[in-house]
Amino acid sequence: MNSISKNKWVQFESKQNVNLRxxxxPYAGGSASIYRLWQQKMPENIQVCKIQLPGRENRINEQAIDSMEVLIQILVKQLLSYFDKPFVLFGHSMGAMIVYELARYLTNYTSYTPLHIFVSACRTPNIAELKTTYHLPNDEFINSLRQRGGTNEILLNNKEYMQMIEPTLRADLKLIEQWHHNDIDKLNCPITIFGGLNDTLVSPFILKQWRQYTNNVFKLKLFKGGHFFINDPSVNIASIVANTLK
Known part of the structure; x- marks a missing residue:
């Protein structure tokens, strides 16, 4: 079902008796459609709100945002009207970075705070990205995407497609690679961390460092697979999130 929202940032299905959102x-280069089947996995009282960032799918003609600070400022304004219900946040990789920064901003500067956040396949902000790729020449940039994984080889070899999506990918990777600060702002909500046992980008050791970012319950769940285990139907992350929220 298509979104009933007039807000191009938020997609959701119409539901009755919603008491949790x-x-x-999404991850870098990803879109709201990553979560298109998640509503089916949720209890009746939970409404899945998929965030559609600029520069992808129905927003492909818009410029992607490459600054975390700017993105958070805009996101807060777009989402405030949806915080009339209790809410939780989930993000994978780049999306997890955004989730933490959004929760941090809301906790520090507003009266709204998430009940729970899910951080999937993401380093902590005090660990700097040692390798930057967003500025590389075309061929080197595409090769770096190949090494990173998550992008179909057929698409990487499709020059028309890559020409269309490359500005968004570069913006996303700039956001990821420049995200770093040593301040440890503890959240008051529980944090559940997801990770891939074979993830070469974010190791289980790094994931354990998230424990210091909450005053509440911390849980770490590891799954078979690499950085993009979220796309493996056998892992079924949506159902695990649903069971946690029950």
Whole structure:
């Protein structure tokens, strides 16, 4: 079912008796459609709100945002009207970075705070990205995407497609690679961390460092697979999130 929202940032299905909203943010180059089947996995009282960032799918003609600070400022304004219900946040990789920064901003500067956040396949902000790729020449940039994984080889070899999506990918990777600060702002909500046992980008050791970012319950769940285990139907992350929220 298509979104009934007039807000191009938020997609959701119409539901009765909603008392909890789950906001989902995508990984680099990803879109709201990553979470298209998640509503089916949720209890009746939970509404999945998929965040559609500029520069992808129905927003492909818009410029992607490459600054975390700017993105958070805009996101807060777009989402405030949806915080009339209790809410939780989920993000994978880049989406998890956004989730933490959004929760941090809301906690520090507003009266709204998430009940729970899910951080999937993401380093902590005090660990700097040692390798930057967003500025590389075309061929080197595409090769770096190949090494990173998550992008179909057929698409990487499709020059028309890559020409269309490359500005968004570069913006996303700039946001990821420049995200770093040593301040440890503890959240008051529980944090559940998801990770891939074979993830070469974010190791289980790094994931354990998230424990210091909450005053509440911390849980770490590891799954078979690499950085994009979220796309493996056998892992079924949506059902695990649903069971946690029950």
């Amino acid at each position: 789950l906001f989902c943010l």
